[in-house]
Amino acid sequence: MNQAIWTPSAARVAETNLTDFMKKIGKSDYAALHAWSVDDIEGFWEAIWDYCGIVGERGDTVLRDGEKMPGATFFPHARLNYAENLLQEKGAGDALVFRAEAQVERRVSWDELRADVSRLQQWFKSLGIKPGDRIAAMMPNMPETIVAMLAATSMGAVWSSCSPDFGEKGVLDRFSQIEPALFVTVDGYWYNGKRIDISEKVSAVCKALPSVRNVLIADFLGGGSALAESLAAARTFDDVLQSFAPHPVEFTRLPFNHPLYILFSSGTTGIPKCIVHCAGGVLLQHAKEHVLHLDIKPGDRVYHFTTCGWMMWNWIVSTLARRITLLLYDGSPFYPDGNVQFDFAQAEKMTYFGTSAKFLDAARKAGIEPIKTHDLSHLRCISSTGSPLATESFHYVYQSIKNDIHLSSMSGGTDLVACLVAGVPVLPVHIGEIQGAALGMAVDVFDQDAKPVRGEKGELVCTKPFPSMPLYFWNDPKSEKYHAAYFDRFENIWCHGDFAERTPHDGIIIHGRSDATLNPGGVRIGTAEIYNQVEQMPEVLEALCVGQEWDHDVRVVLFARLAEGVTLDDALEKRIREVIRKGASPRHVPAKIIAVADIPRTKSGKITELAVREIIHGRAVKNSEALANPGALDLYRHLPQLQD
Incomplete structure (x- = not known):
């Protein structure tokens, strides 16, 4: 059995959202809570809706056709809006704090965020954007990206994004399939201290997307206006925002299964598959993970290093529903040196720090010791994802970053835009392990004969339906690609494609991908x-x-x-x-x-x-x-x- 490197104090356990939830549900420990969450699927997800304060009409039915994967339908009579849930907070407090290396630092209040979403929403409506239309973005992780996403989803448009470092063909392989009506982009970005102009790539992409009727450009490097003038039907963010007076944001409530995001597979055997996720499933899964697994609370200051081409961007922006301040960073995580993210953490009194296993390993090798150089007294949780966390990195976190920290290693992915296995703030952290299966996820490890195994490697599976299963793949009318991706290996069982192992105390060890997908630095x-x-x-x-x-x-x-x-x-x-x-x-x-x-x-x-x-x-x-x-x-x- 792997050694426990950290155990939460009784006082800390008592203060967690998870402990409060267990008291309300009447469960004495996490094992009992998890067992109930997968045995009584309807009762659990109904409780999550209520406990996390989901805004919308829930309806009387929680689950229909609950024995089918795919085929199960959660909350078939519910009506909600994703953006409405993320924009509950008001006032002059920070909603977003943005840094782009040493080049840019901006703050956006809740009132400013709502006003900008309103202005952009009005423009979208004037263009004839309607529910179900696709809006595609090639953007840095900056406030304009979040404003555009919230304006799109507030009216039921479907959002899809990638980062601006993608090559032209990589962008077109993705966006040409979904035929966006609107393209949101930028004149360039900063990386490793260098100014990267992408005007030529933007022009080429726009010409190759005949479905795009309008283009919205963020002026990041000072060339946005010139780029907009060179393109047909293009405007800058500043131009659009100045053209409309802010009004209360109008939220269109739609069915639970209304499409929200289109994410893309890695493209192992061809062009990337377009994975369509629903608004209700994303909202509910993320609320559960943020509130119960990461103990995020109103007023927290939350950060995860990500680009807009990784599902962690979609995952972290949902924390706005928790009435927190979201800290955004774009650029190299090692410029000018490996302390830049810890500088950000100290300056903004960060409470949650999300990163990749590769970053932690690189920081360890670089000899970075923020425990000696930075005040991280506000930091309660560090999460790691993207690839398995090395044993040495567990030691590094507790010896060189902070010795009283919840280290939450977690794993899931683009396919469910959520976690299968995650951190549990009331349990010990064991070296080399993820703490356990996420609540509501009937996770197991199967051998080749579909039999559960412990203490040996097998396929990571989920044996019961969950709300964030993809709705479908784009351009897959008979669901053949969808079924092949997850259900060909074991009938009616979600097969995730990871080699994994269950430990005697129900921890999970991920041994890597079981397919041909590459995963350097935690990026699939x-x-x-x-x-x-x-x-x-x-x-x-x-x-x-x-x-x-x-x-x-x-x-x-x-x-x-x-x-x-x-x-x-x-x-x-x-x-x-x-x-x-x-x-x-x-x-x-x-x-x-x-x-x-x-x-x-x-x-x-x-x-x-x-x-x-x-x-x-x-x-x-x-x-x-x-x-x-x-x-x-x-x-x-x-x-x-x-x-x-």
């Missing part, structure tokens, strides 16, 4: 997005990309079969990396590029990423006989380039 990316770029180069005939477990993380390794007479020299490696960086994103750039003479494939001609991944990790390939050229696997054994 797909191999197809890399292939789409590199295979356009005449020097590269074919490529195969896998993730190699390396230094408590995953690094991307690209194997390339080169054209005859071509040698993989430093110049070609540089060109390959530049093509991937420009066409996909900096996160897609491989750590290693290795030339190979052949690439293994199935008899139907498909390359076999999983087989290569197993080989380079020294694991057996069980189905090599299914390959058309099984001898090719020998090329990948004991490669010296993979040892450094």
Whole structure:
């Protein structure tokens, strides 16, 4: 059994929202509460609606067809609006505090936020935007992004976003599928102290999206007005906001299952899948996680380092419903040095600090010790997500950041825009483990025969429905892709695609992805997005990309079969990396590029990423006989380039 590195004091346990909730429900401990939450699904989610103060009409029915996955419907008669729940607070207090490295610092009060949402909503209505229309954004994590999202969702439009460092093709692979009526973007952004102008990319994207009728541009670098003038039907935020007087925001209450967000899969086997999430499911799941699992309370000052291309952005903005101050940061987390986020935490008296496992590991290696240099007395919780948290990072948090802190490691993802397993503020934190299954989530670990296992690796599953299951995939009319993504492996069971392990005290250890998705630095990316770029180069005939477990993380390794007479020299490696960086994103750039003479494939001609991944990790390939050229696997054994 892994050692407990932190145990909350009795006084601290007594002060948590979770303890208060257990008293109201009549449960004595977390195990009993969790058992009830999955045994009485209707009673639990009804209690969450009431306890978290969801604004809307709940209706009399909590769950219809509750034995079906997919097919179960939560709150079929409810009416609500996501933005209405996030904009309950009023006044001159901080709603948003924004920093962009050392370049920008702004504060937005609740009254200012509501006024800007009202102005933008009026403009959207004047354009004829209606419920169900898609609004797509290529934006930094800045206040304008939140204003636009709230204005869109206040009237039932569907929001989808990515970050401005995506390449042109990466943006179009996503947004061209959903045919947005409005495109929200920016003239550029700051990263690592550098001014990154994206005007040319914005122009190219706008020309390639024929469905876009209007463009809204945030002037971040000072070139927004010029960019707007160069595009048809484009206006800047400042221009729009000055054109309308603020009025009370009008909130259109819609069914629980009305679409709210479209998020995108990593694109492992093709262009990214468009995952449609409903307003009620997102709101309810996030309320449960923020209130009970992270103990967020009114007046807290909440922060999570994220971009608008990661589901953690959608997740963290929901904390506004808790009447908190949301702290936003855009740029490099290590510019000018690794203390910048802790500087932010100290200056703003941060109470919740969300980050990635990779950041904590990098801070540890850099010797950063905020416990000695910063006043973090207000900080109650640090959460980590994106990839499994290394053992050394558990020690680092308690030794070098703060010794009286709830370290909440959690895991879920884009597929449910929420957590399957999460922190529990009333339980001990065990080294190397996530504390337990999230409330209302019937989480288990199955072997290949769909039997629950403990103490060994298996597939992470959820055996009962939950509110934030995707509504559907865009352009998947028969739900074939949807069913294949989650329910092909085990009938009527959500199979998440993680290798996991349950510990004797019901902790969860995530051992990594069980599919071919890459996960460097905790950011899920797909191999197809890399292939789409590199295979356009005449020097590269074919490529195969896998993730190699390396230094408590995953690094991307690209194997390339080169054209005859071509040698993989430093110049070609540089060109390959530049093509991937420009066409996909900096996160897609491989750590290693290795030339190979052949690439293994199935008899139907498909390359076999999983087989290569197993080989380079020294694991057996069980189905090599299914390959058309099984001898090719020998090329990948004991490669010296993979040892450094």
